[in-house]
Amino acid sequence: MHTVESKSTTVTELRCLLQQAQTRISELATLQEITLSLGQHIDNVTLVLRRIIEAAAETLQAEASALLLVDEETGELVFDRVHKGGGNDLRQHRLAPSEGIAGWVATHGEPLIVNDVAQETRFASRIDDETGFHTRSILCAPLWARGRVIGVLEVLNRRDGQPFDEDNLRLTQAFCASAAIALDNARLYRAVYQGGLDTMKALAAAIDAKDPYTRGHSDRVTRYSLQIAHHLELDTRDLDTVMYAAILHDVGKIGIDEQILRKPGLLTPAEQAIMAHHPVIGATIVEGVSFLRESQPCIRHHHEWYDGRGYPDQLCGKAIPLGARIITVADAFDAMSTDRPYRAALPPAQAMTELEHCAGQTFDPAIVDIFVKQVHEARAET
Amino acid sequence: MHTVESKSTTVTELRCLLQQAQTRISELATLQEITLSLGQHIDNVTLVLRRIIEAAAETLQAEASALLLVDEETGELVFDRVHKGGGNDLRQHRLAPSEGIAGWVATHGEPLIVNDVAQETRFASRIDDETGFHTRSILCAPLWARGRVIGVLEVLNRRDGQPFDEDNLRLTQAFCASAAIALDNARLYRAVYQGGLDTMKALAAAIDAKDPYTRGHSDRVTRYSLQIAHHLELDTRDLDTVMYAAILHDVGKIGIDEQILRKPGLLTPAEQAIMAHHPVIGATIVEGVSFLRESQPCIRHHHEWYDGRGYPDQLCGKAIPLGARIITVADAFDAMSTDRPYRAALPPAQAMTELEHCAGQTFDPAIVDIFVKQVHEARAET
Numbered sequence: 069m070h071t072v073e074s075k076s077t078t079v080t081e082l083r084c085l086l087q088q089a090q091t092r093i094s095e096l097a098t099l100q101e102i103t104l105s106l107g108q109h110i111d112n113v114t115l116v117l118r119r120i121i122e123a124a125a126e127t128l129q130a131e132a133s134a135l136l137l138v139d140e141e142t143g144e145l146v147f148d149r150v151h152k153g154g155g156n157d158l159r160q161h162r163l164a165p166s167e168g169i170a171g172w173v174a175t176h177g178e179p180l181i182v183n184d185v186a187q188e189t190r191f192a193s194r195i196d197d198e199t200g201f202h203t204r205s206i207l208c209a210p211l212w213a214r215g216r217v218i219g220v221l222e223v224l225n226r227r228d229g230q231p232f233d234e235d236n237l238r239l240t241q242a243f244c245a246s247a248a249i250a251l252d253n254a255r256l257y258r259a260v261y262q263g264g265l266d267t268m269k270a271l272a273a274a275i276d277a278k279d280p281y282t283r284g285h286s287d288r289v290t291r292y293s294l295q296i297a298h299h300l301e302l303d304t305r306d307l308d309t310v311m312y313a314a315i316l317h318d319v320g321k322i323g324i325d326e327q328i329l330r331k332p333g334l335l336t337p338a339e340q341a342i343m344a345h346h347p348v349i350g351a352t353i354v355e356g357v358s359f360l361r362e363s364q365p366c367i368r369h370h371h372e373w374y375d376g377r378g379y380p381d382q383l384c385g386k387a388i389p390l391g392a393r394i395i396t397v398a399d400a401f402d403a404m405s406t407d408r409p410y411r412a413a414l415p416p417a418q419a420m421t422e423l424e425h426c427a428g429q430t431f432d433p434a435i436v437d438i439f440v441k442q443v444h445e446a447r448a449e450t
Numbered sequence: 451m452h453t454v455e456s457k458s459t460t461v462t463e464l465r466c467l468l469q470q471a472q473t474r475i476s477e478l479a480t481l482q483e484i485t486l487s488l489g490q491h492i493d494n495v496t497l498v499l500r501r502i503i504e505a506a507a508e509t510l511q512a513e514a515s516a517l518l519l520v521d522e523e524t525g526e527l528v529f530d531r532v533h534k535g536g537g538n539d540l541r542q543h544r545l546a547p548s549e550g551i552a553g554w555v556a557t558h559g560e561p562l563i564v565n566d567v568a569q570e571t572r573f574a575s576r577i578d579d580e581t582g583f584h585t586r587s588i589l590c591a592p593l594w595a596r597g598r599v600i601g602v603l604e605v606l607n608r609r610d611g612q613p614f615d616e617d618n619l620r621l622t623q624a625f626c627a628s629a630a631i632a633l634d635n636a637r638l639y640r641a642v643y644q645g646g647l648d649t650m651k652a653l654a655a656a657i658d659a660k661d662p663y664t665r666g667h668s669d670r671v672t673r674y675s676l677q678i679a680h681h682l683e684l685d686t687r688d689l690d691t692v693m694y695a696a697i698l699h700d701v702g703k704i705g706i707d708e709q710i711l712r713k714p715g716l717l718t719p720a721e722q723a724i725m726a727h728h729p730v731i732g733a734t735i736v737e738g739v740s741f742l743r744e745s746q747p748c749i750r751h752h753h754e755w756y757d758g759r760g761y762p763d764q765l766c767g768k769a770i771p772l773g774a775r776i777i778t779v780a781d782a783f784d785a786m787s788t789d790r791p792y793r794a795a796l797p798p799a800q801a802m803t804e805l806e807h808c809a810g811q812t813f814d815p816a817i818v819d820i821f822v823k824q825v826h827e828a829r830a831e832t
Binding site (some may be wrong): 079083089098100106256257260262265266270278283295326353354355358384 | 461464466467468471472475478479481482485486490498577594624627628631635639640641642643644645646647648649650652653655656657659660694701704707708713735736737739740741
């Protein structure tokens with residue numbers, strides 16, 4: 069907006085300029101609020117994107133708005149979220165590559181204003197047919213991230229019946245920039261988080277594979293442990309602590325001789341003593357990793373018994389870290405319900421009876437209680 | 451800014467309101483530009499922070515500005531970056547907890563305007579004494595992240611001699627919010643990235659430890675490989691690929707029997723054949739990890755020879771991935787320059803002669819060339 073003021077400017081003209089300036093201030097303030105909210109929810113991009121499409125519709129006084137993301141594999145545009153106009157029924161609906169105005173904008177990487185879709189051959193009317201929404205005008209702009217179009221933002225039907233103009237477009241492009249940043253940051257964060265986790269899991273699986281009887285063990289123990297932890301309503305940070313510890317609980321077996329790990333029979337007392345080192349070795353392996361500082365005690369203590377007769381430190385009751393008490397139950401259940409060199413798998417019902425029998429001695433009874441209920445519910449559902 | 455307009459508003463008053471509105475638009479546009487730049491450099495927070503303190507000084511028409519961060523261990527405030535006024539000489543200078551106006555703001559979590567520091571007992575004059583800058587007035591506001599003060603932003607001496615006012619303060623607080631988000635995002639990203647890396651390294655070290663002769667091997671191979679990769683000016687992504695592959699190049703040894711790994715003598719041909727599986731096992735372990743997709747071939751091929759006589763696939767010359775060719779040289783140098791069961795370590799000079807001797811056969815001659823120069827330079831420096 070350019071406000072060139074000449075000497076002959078009248079009061080009316082000044083009022084008009086002032087009004088325009090105030091509108092612009094209000095728009096920029098909304099943008100400012102949104103861009104600031106971007107960073108506050110780096111791991112919850114949903115909130116930010118919802119706020120962006122709402123604000124785009126409100127600021128442009130439009131009837132509806134929608135965010136569509138490019139499916140990298142197919143090149144289709146997928147409705148990610150919709151504000152009014154067809155509402156969430158459209159979520160996950162897909163446009164073929166280059167289909168409609170959104171498709172054109174994504175393919176060409178350029179914005180487009182169409183103030184009368186009836187006159188526009190690029191318009192794809194089938195979405196209106198599906199939702200019952202009547203599109204009259206569209207303003208659509210691309211989301212760019214790292215040199216590629218990752219989606220489009222579209223705003224539909226100005227409420228006052230006026231055409232969309234260049235000011236509207238500039239504002240929408242700013243919203244697009246915000247949305248692209250939020251998405252790109254969230255993807256980057258997610259990729260790095262998931263990458264670390266996948267690597268950890270792959271290495272844990274390789275350690276499991278040293279002992280043919282424990283294939284998939286760490287994976288299952290992690291799943292059971294997270295079920296219990298979710299029931300206890302642990303916060304995200306504590307859930308992560310339990311998850312890392314569960315994935316890595318047997319990492320100390322790297323240091324145990326394969327002759328013992330693979331022995332097809334019961335271990336001698338001397339061999340048992342060596343085997344019993346694995347929680348300590350595991351804790352030592354992760355010792356210097358500050359990222360795993362809180363998981364480390366759960367690894368060290370996942371063979372403690374609730375009555376204090378476990379190892380390595382004979383901790384007792386609530387002195388055993390909660391994460392370790394959770395993993396102990398998950399670990400024992402998986403050990404009982406899979407084949408071992410010296411016996412076949414117990415049926416799940418019998419494994420659970422065994423857990424209940426040892427509650428208060430080997431296991432925290434509250435955790436056995438939660439887990440047994442979960443297994444029963446899961447079995448009732450199938 | 452409230453612009454209540456009455457019927458009696460004159461042209462002069464309107465012009466004044468318009469001027470204020472235009473100033474506000476310009477301020478908000480600057481803020482908008484900065485908040486958008488936050489996300490574009492999630493892994494390069496330095497750029498964003500520099501832009502924030504420059505913009506804070508410019509927008510408030512101040513002589514200088516500075517960002518100070520709380521040292522979590524000591525509670526001190528550390529000058530992180532300074533715009534004019536003492537310049538970068540101040541970097542890493544420290545204020546004791548609660549020292550000066552910045553310390554007061556950090557401790558109380560509240561902003562402060564002091565328009566005449568000569569009258570202010572909280573002012574710490576020693577920084578001016580050190581820099582020769584003459585502070586007359588200060589506007590200082592805290593950076594909040596996750597419920598804690600992580601630093602303060604201070605703006606010094608309005609150029610027009612006017613006092614700092616509430617509008618200046620609101621704007622500075624918006625800059626503080628941006629800076630806090632940039633810092634917090636960068637820390638979160640860094641923590642997750644570093645966490646994954648540290649875990650990977652800890653597990654690699656544990657695998658090294660299976661064989662007492664290779665303690666620290668993965669660490670050193672990673673260091674040498676990154677030296678070479680930096681010289682080749684690989685981009686960040688390729689550097690990460692080489693780094694992950696170097697850390698994990700021997701991960702397949704998880705699957706090799708310790709009797710062979712620890713054998714105190716030369717291996718028989720049959721044992722050598724088993725040992726030669728480790729690059730393939732390693733590649734299989736990381737197969738499902740999309741994060742390691744590009745590192746995987748470097749793991750698989752780190753024992754190929756430049757003349758095609760290596761294993762497992764007898765790749766030749768440039769058909770061997772660059773990362774693998776780098777790791778081969780680093781790996782061989784470390785193997786030669788540390789003790790082995792069947793021989794003592796070679797002196798570095800002899801290990802390098804050996805590398806040069808095998809350049810073009812075992813090794814990519816260009817990479818041997820780079821590495822040998824680097825080792826010579828490092829030895830010349832010490």
